[in-house]
Amino acid sequence: MTGDPSVAHDTKHAHAHPSGATYLKVAAILTIITVVEVWAYYIPALVASPLFNPSLIILSAAKFLIVVLFYMHLKYDHKLFKVLFTGPLIIAGATIVALLFLFHQLKISF
Amino acid sequence: MSAHTTAAGHDDGHVHHHYTTTGLDNRKIAIWAFIGSECMLFASLIATYLIYKGRSIVGPFPHTEYVNEAGQIFKPILDIPVTSASTFVLLMSSLFMVLALQAVQIKHLPLPDGAGWWTRAQRSSQLWLFMTASFGAIFLMFQAYEFTAFVHEGLTVKTNLFGSTFFTLTGFHGAHVTAGVLWLTSLLWIDRTRGLGPQDELIVDIAALYWHFVDVIWIVIFTLVYLIQ
Amino acid sequence: MASIAAPTTAAYASGENENTGIWSWITTVDHKRIGTLYLWTALFFFLVGGFEAVLIRTQLMRPNMGFVSAETYNQLFTMHGTTMVFLAIMPLSAAFFNYLIPLQIGARDVAFPRLNAFSYWVYLLGGIFITLPILFKLAPNGGWFGYAPLTTNRFSPGPNIDFWVLGLQILGISSLAAAFNFITTIINMRAPGMSLMRMPMFTWMSFVVQFLVVLAFPPITIALFFLLMDRFFGTTFYAIAAGADPLLWQHLFWVFGHPEVYILILPAFGLVSEVLPTFSKKPLFGYNVMVYSGIMIGFLGFGVWAHHMFAVGMGAVADSIFSLMTMLIGIPTGVKIFNWIATMWSGEIRFTVPMKFAIALIALFTIGGISGVMHSSPPADLQQTDTYFVVAHFHYVLFGGSIRGIFAGISFYYPKMTGRHLDESLGNWHFWLNFIGMNLTFFPMHFSGLLGMSRRIYTYDAGQGWDLFNMMATWGTYLLVVATAIFVWNFVRSRTRGAIAGNDPWGGATLEWSIPSPPPEYNFAQIPEVTSRYPLWDLKAPEKTAGIDHSHADAMTITDAHAVPVHEETERHTAKELGIPMPYPTVKPLVVAFSMVVMFCGLLFLRNGMFAVAMTITIGGGAAMVAGLYSWLTAPLE
Known part of the structure; x- marks a missing residue:
């Protein structure tokens, strides 16, 4: 918890939600990214590239972020929700990375 | 299970006309705390899947061919076209979900003269709730098909580490989708019996947050389990 | 003041004002009654766990004793650990969360009163579920840490571990449900003016603990689910023959297990942070730093888990990182110790029973903390791991620390909860015998441990230099x-x-002391508007709080028109008379909790190949649970 979320704040329609058109655009972007991901899966040259896995993870993270920001309204909503979500997300992500490192699925050379 | 626990909180907040410190509704804070907890739940499942990736002693394997001692050939088991389709279905259900929430928010506004079908459709929460729940159900049918096909091809939860981790991870997600479909169907039922209006924005909002979260988890699973080799 | 409070309390004690029948307890959704239920239940399990410890110590009194068999001994030490962690200390803390948090933040109840009742019933039924088997010599026997593959079917073929796996899943649901409830309560139910940095320290530490629960319980839920799948459905998560990694369980368990340590100790830290300023007649020293160090402990607590596993050979890099993180976490903990001492410094100290327990916590926890820092160095840890030195360490932390904090809390808040004081001289006897007994039991274990005595052994040979230490313990x-x-x-x-x-037997500073003891069902007849950290001292002894910020600048806009300045409430009414809407009593949370436990019970039958029976009970329980939930959610709260 950083900062004090205890500022009285009338949320009822205080924040503008995006319009239906924005939701459709977001859906289109998500679909395009998914098509690109699956398309890349079928190009052996791309799959063999060392950049394949990192790129796919970045694309997936982008989709994740878009849904959370727009469909879950985190971009528009009270900052308290951002804190409640990003805190656990960071700990969860760090735990996955630490576990993969401990089980030698991630190699770090010194 | 825990999904129910939070759903349990769901109607406790009939107190929303009461004073709250932040001006926010209790139920919305609780669902975000719940989603934070779910991050850690799926992190544990995903980490285990990745830890055991490539460690199975016998096949079938996800992305490579396996020939057993008897010379029997097992093709790579993941069916990318089918799962791509089911991924698309779940993404679309998320779109329908935001449209359902928007419909609840704006349905009381007067329709402009000569409004087209899209403007009218945007005000129908029943339509979008029905579409969301149906697409969720279609996703579950895809998953049932996938699981059945895998079992026929010789992969069960007992076969190898891949089978154990794959079925448990995707099964956990499927259980979350099932709870979500049940939740959305209940909302649809309320909408049909008494009609959902702007005053019900919150109960649709928290269902939507849960539903989108289940969707983003699938976005991660689709990449880490199906696409990365 | 007492002259006004006395008759009303006497009336309360004779049951005139309140409905006290058994049905009123079964259907209660009042956070104070639920807190009381937690307190009594957890004290009962504390006695059960203590009795198990007595049997363990009797067996170890002399070399080669035959007081209990090796198998019984395994069940005893497993259940002692499981009981103390999950059924005694956590729920004792939960008793205080329930009772105190709404009172300290100036609320009339928690955010979700029915969910709160649900948490309690799940805890009670889960506790019974996991405790009953010991009466039939079928208790879990794989240690409270349940290391797999030891706990898989291959090495633990009996039903013992099934009770443990299912029991912990049930108890986890209780803790998680309560955590979501308290997070929401603390964020959203604070009285006007009660900004985060004005919250009492107990509420702050509880707030941190709820986040630890929310993030630490999912990994063990998953680890237990894997074990459940392995045991009941033949999956290969912990099957070494199928290529599984024997460290998977250990890592997932300790990702939970180390934050769990802070879940056990931080509420006790919070309680003594209430006791010390009250009996030193001084504000808590370094309030802000206390808050930040609590948050820091919670955050770093997720990055130290592998120090429980130095002996498994993780490699130099991993060992170094976890060693460093462990040494780091000693800093915010040390800060707390020094702040408590500075709080007492030049204060007008009253050595009451709660104060003695609080000071003893500082001393004994420091001993446990220092031996903890010793373990953080892998070379030293390799000597100490799995010996009685470690047993001494964590009993100084948990029995010396947590339990002492809880006893401080019980003796401090007993007057608030019951309207009557505990007897001071019996309290002193309890304190001194407990203090001496605790040190006599656990201090010698440092020596037997360093002399090589292993944990978990059910007996030992004479002549290894351990005899005297075991006799003392x-x-x-x-x-x-x-x-x-x-x-x-x-x-x-x-x-x-x-x-x-x-109302205020000790001269306390926070809101819970402004209302009658025991508090009326509605807590505050008028919601107070808070202007500082020590609202009651502002009222009664303003000179104590002259140095504290009282600015209105960060006070929240008052949206509740009924809020009034902080004041003492001495009259007792019913909620009805005051027109305060109260939640309806309801049995539905118990129904849902019961059906859920039935659902888990069904899985026990899978072991004997009774698939149809298992599925009938599980699906029946599950269906009843869903039906109960619908009925609960469609019924209005108040």
Whole structure:
């Protein structure tokens, strides 16, 4: 918890939600990214590239972020929700990375 | 299970006309705390899947061919076209979900003269709730098909580490989708019996947050389990 | 003040004002009653766990004793650990979360009163589920840490571990449900003016603990689910023959297990942070730093888990990182110790029973903390791991720290909860016998441990230099039995015989002391508007709080028109008279909790190949649970 979320704040329609058109655009972007991901899966040259896995993870993270920001309204909503979500997300992500490192699925050379 | 626990909180907040410190509704804070907890739940499942990736002693394997001692050939088991389709279905259900929430928010506004079908459709929460729940159900049918096909091809939860981790991870997600479909169907039922209006924005909002979260988890699973080799 | 409070309290004690029938307890959604239920239930399990410890210590009193068999011994030490962690300390803390958080933040109840009742019933039923098997010599026997593959079917073929796996899943649901409830309560139910940095320290530490629960319980839920799948459905998560990694369980368990340590100790830290300023008549030293160090402990707590596993050979890099993180976490903990000491420094100290327990926590926790820093160095840890040195370490932390904090809390808040004081002289007997017994039991274990005595062994040969230390530890345990018996006698007897306590028997600083003892069902007849951290001292002894910020600048806009300045409420009414809407009592949370436990019970039958029976019970219980939930959610709260 950083900062004090205890500022009285009338949320009822205080924040503008995006319009239906924005939701459709977001859906289109998500679909395009998914098509690109699956398309890349079928190009052996791309799959063999060392950049394949990192790129796919970045694309997936982008989709994740878009849904959370727009469909879950985190971009528009009270900052308290951002804190409640990003805190656990960071700990969860760090735990996955630490576990993969401990089980030698991630190699770090010194 | 825990999904129910939070759903349990769901109607406790009939107190929303009461004073709250932040001006926010209790139920919305609780669902975000719940989603934070779910991050850690799926992190544990995903980490285990990745830890055991490539460690199975016998096949079938996800992305490579396996020939057993008897010379029997097992093709790579993941069916990318089918799962791509089911991924698309779940993404679309998320779109329908935001449209359902928007419909609840704006349905009381007067329709402009000569409004087209899209403007009218945007005000129908029943339509979008029905579409969301149906697409969720279609996703579950895809998953049932996938699981059945895998079992026929010789992969069960007992076969190898891949089978154990794959079925448990995707099964956990499927259980979350099932709870979500049940939740959305209940909302649809309320909408049909008494009609959902702007005053019900919150109960649709928290269902939507849960539903989108289940969707983003699938976005991660689709990449880490199906696409990365 | 007492002259006003006395008659109303006497009326309360004779049951005139309140509905006290058994049905009223079964259907209650009042956070104070649920807190009381937690307190009694957890004290009962504390006695059960203590009794198990007595049997363990009796077996270890002399070399080659045959008091219990090796198998019974395994069940005893497994259940001692499981009971103390999940059924005693956590729920004792939960008793205080329930009772105190709404009172301290100026709320009339928690955010979700029915969910709160659900948490309690799940805890009670889960506790019974996991405790009953020991009566049939079928108790879990794989240690409280349940290391797989030891706990898989191959090495633990009996039903013992099934009870443990299912029992912990049930208890986890209780803790998680409660955590979501308290997070929401603390964020959203604070009285006007109660900004985060004005919250009492107990509420702050509880707030941190709820986040630890929310993030630490999912990994163990998953680890247990894997074990459940392995045991009941033949998956290969922990099957080494199928290529599984024997460290998977250990990592997932300790990702939970280390934050769990802070879940056990931080509420006790919070309680003594209430006790020390009150009896030193000084504000808590370094409030802000206390808050930040609590958050820091919670955050770093997720990055130290592998220090439980230095002996498994993780490699130099991993060992170094976890060693460093462990040493780091000693800093915010040390900060707290020094701040408590500075709080007492030049204060007008009153050595009451709660104050003695609080000071003892500082001393004994420091000993446990220092031996903890010793373990953080892998070379030292390799000598100490799995010996009695470690047993000494964590009992100094948990029995010396957590339990002492909880006893401080019980003796401090007993007057608030019951309207009567605990007997001071019996309390002193309890304190001193407990203090001596505790040190006599656990200090010698440092020596037997360094002399090489392993944990978990059910007996040992003479002539290894351990005999004296074990004899001392066992006699210390018997002393603890006497101390605890005095406490129980005092606890039960004072409910009707104790001296009447008014609103504020200790001269406390926070909101819970502004209302009658025991508090009326609605807590605050008028919601107070808070202007500083020590609202009651502002009222009664403003000179104490002259140095504290009282600015209105960060006070929240008052949206509740009924809020009034902080004041003492001495009259007792019913909610009806005051027109305060209260939640309806309801049995539905119990129904849902019960059906859920039935659902889990069904899985027990899978072991004997009774698939149809198992599925019938599980699906039946599940269906009843869903039906109960629908009925609950469609019924209005108040």
